[in-house]
Amino acid sequence: MLWRIDASPGKATTWTLSWFLFIAGIAGYFYASHNRHLENPDDKVIPTLNQLAEGLSNAFLKPDSEEAAPEDLANASLATKFFTSMLWTDTLASAKRFLWAMLLLIPAVFLGLHMGMFPVIGQLFLRFILFFDKIVALSVLPILFIAFGIDELSKVMLIVIGVTPTIILDTFNLTKSVPREQIVKGFTLGAHDFGVTYRIVMKQILPRVLNSIRLNLKAVMLFLFAGEMIASQDGLAFRIALLRRHMGMNVIIPYVLWVALLLFLVDLGMKVANKRLHPWFREA
Amino acid sequence: MSKLIELEDICVIYPVHGQAPKTVLAGLHLDIQRGEFIAVCGQTGCGKSTMLRLILGAEAPTSGRVLIEGEVLPRPDRNRGYVPQKYSLFPDKTVLDNITFGPEMEEFNILGRLTPRFFKRRTELRETAHALLQQMGLDPSDAHKYPDQLSGGMQQRVAIAQALIMRPKILLMDEAFSALDPTTRSGMQRLLRTLWAETGTTILFVTHNLNEALYLGTRVVVLGKQNSQGSSRVIADLSVPADARTDDGQLRRDVLDRLIHQVEQAGEPQLAEAYS
Structure with missing residues (x-):
């Protein structure tokens, strides 16, 4: 019986069930779009397939209309068109901020590791980080804009403030969860404090830390988008916010799907890298 | 033989949240000579593993001293090998x-x-x-x-x-074989005996199993409760002759009887009964 808790659906059932909501969603979208366009052929709220294709072409193959286009772009190759396109320029701008934020997570991991290993460092930082973690990052956005201006720094700082406390605390807890026996064992094998910290504990928690960062990717993107939507001249979220004013749903929808695809690829990349780098690691 | 490990009047008290502190070991004295194979027995919670961690340097006594070659060594080092039951x-x-x-x-x-x-x-x-x-x-x-x-x-x-x-000069094993099936366990016991005979390393082996202790140890130490507060000390300490270790008949039975007698004398009739 399919509805019992001990049911084991076959391959075909599993495939059908897992794709059902996607297909239903797409079908529902085009049904609604068709009905709206019967009433108003110029409707922009739920674009048709043709409108979406036009939006996609504009986003993927044309530069930002507000920027001066290269003169010979009409005869340029598809690749050249793509790499000068609005979508690509926005992706690069957002990716740069995203990478900066990711790089700034590395010190967070080291801080969490040292807090977990060295009681003095733990006592110095733990209460402060716990307090910091409770601050809603978006609520300090005005302070960030005042303190750091509306340039790149404030946007990167927003991501850092929003995500680093979680990563620090996650790393701290993971460090603390390493069995005491392993640390004692390290000492009996001639390791000193830093040997135990880096060669035993860090190596054991690294795959879990990477998983924690993976799970926080969406939060990173959330803060990045918040920053870009409020004060930016470029970036994926800037474009979405800009197009919202013009009801440019035919470009917004491809942008949203593009962001989801990018995030999925980053997540997949990290997952594969984690598996390759730590073949011993078995996820619970 | 010279003294390698000395436990001098050891007392270990753990704070318990919301309750009176728990005294695990009190007045514990033990001298261990170089090259001995000490099997440490006792009931669950009597402080066997605590004693091992003290010798390892992974824990400090509340009072008393642990001396390794006459020195207090505050943390584990390469001279004291360690094989725990889990996470080894x-x-x-x-x-x-x-x-x-x-x-x-x-x-x-x-x-x-x-x-x-x-x-x-x-x-x-x-x-x-x-x-x-x-x-x-x-x-x-x-x-x-x-x-x-x-x-x-x-x-x-x-x-x-x-x-x-x-x-290492000392090898400390904390119930290292307790999770193993009987066949693997007896194979590991033989292996450990052979290794001890070949290397001459001083071994401290914590076990629940008295038969294992008598087979492995050149000396068996039993920890037991000494008062109503539940703190432990050494209640039996017996050398096991080499022929008694290899013979699982009358010779070993004699050693066991002497051990049970010591446990009884120390006021632990229940433990003595369990051993007999």
């Missing part, structure tokens, strides 16, 4: 890397690992590790496996090899 191997390292970890850690710092000498030494260490694996009865094909791909018995064999490659 590093899960992120292969069997070979687990075994060679200690000497590599001791001989080379992070920059030293970039020198040609490191790679040469690493090859030598891997050969030694292979020889140790063979001595432990493990297959060479196991060398590149991760700990979770090994059975419990195999993991403990690797853990012993990992400790022995450091040539």
Whole structure:
């Protein structure tokens, strides 16, 4: 019986069930779009397939209309068109901020590791980080804009403030969860404090830390988008916010799907890298 | 023989949240000579593992002194090998890397690992590790496996090899065989006896099993409760003659009777009954 808790659906059932909501969603979208366009052929709220294709072409193959286009772009190759396109320029701008934020997570991991290993460092930082973690990052956005201006720094700082406390605390807890026996064992094998910290504990928690960062990717993107939507001249979220004013749903929808695809690829990349780098690691 | 370990009037008290502090060990005295194989027995919670951790340096006594070769050593070091019941191997390292970890850690710092000498030494260490694996009865094909791909018995064999490659003065084993099935366990006991005879390392072996203690130890120490507060001390301490260890008939029975007598004399009739 399919509805019992001990049911084991076959391959075909599993495939059908897992794709059902996607297909239903797409079908529902085009049904609604068709009905709206019967009433108003110029409707922009739920674009048709043709409108979406036009939006996609504009986003993927044309530069930002507000920027001066290269003169010979009409005869340029598809690749050249793509790499000068609005979508690509926005992706690069957002990716740069995203990478900066990711790089700034590395010190967070080291801080969490040292807090977990060295009681003095733990006592110095733990209460402060716990307090910091409770601050809603978006609520300090005005302070960030005042303190750091509306340039790149404030946007990167927003991501850092929003995500680093979680990563620090996650790393701290993971460090603390390493069995005491392993640390004692390290000492009996001639390791000193830093040997135990880096060669035993860090190596054991690294795959879990990477998983924690993976799970926080969406939060990173959330803060990045918040920053870009409020004060930016470029970036994926800037474009979405800009197009919202013009009801440019035919470009917004491809942008949203593009962001989801990018995030999925980053997540997949990290997952594969984690598996390759730590073949011993078995996820619970 | 000279004294290697001295436990002088050891008292260990743990704070308990919202309750009175718990005294685990009180007035514990024990001298251990170089080359002895001490089997430590006692009921659950009597402080056997605490005593082991004190000797290891992983824990400090509330009062009293633990002397290793006449010195107080405040933290674990390379001279005291350790084989716990669980988490005895590093899960992120292969069997070979687990075994060679200690000497590599001791001989080379992070920059030293970039020198040609490191790679040469690493090859030598891997050969030694292979020889140790063979001595432990493990297959060479196991060398590149991760700990979770090994059975419990195999993991403990690797853990012993990992400790022995450091040539420690003392090997501390905390219920190292208790999770093993009876066949694997008796194989491991024989192996440990052979290794002890070959290396002469001083071994402290904590076990619940009195038969195991009598088979392995040159001396059996029993910890037991001494008062209503539940703190423990040594209630029986008996040398086991070599012929009694190998003979599981009358000779061992005699040693057991003497041990039970000591436990009774110390006011632990229930434990004595359990042992008999």
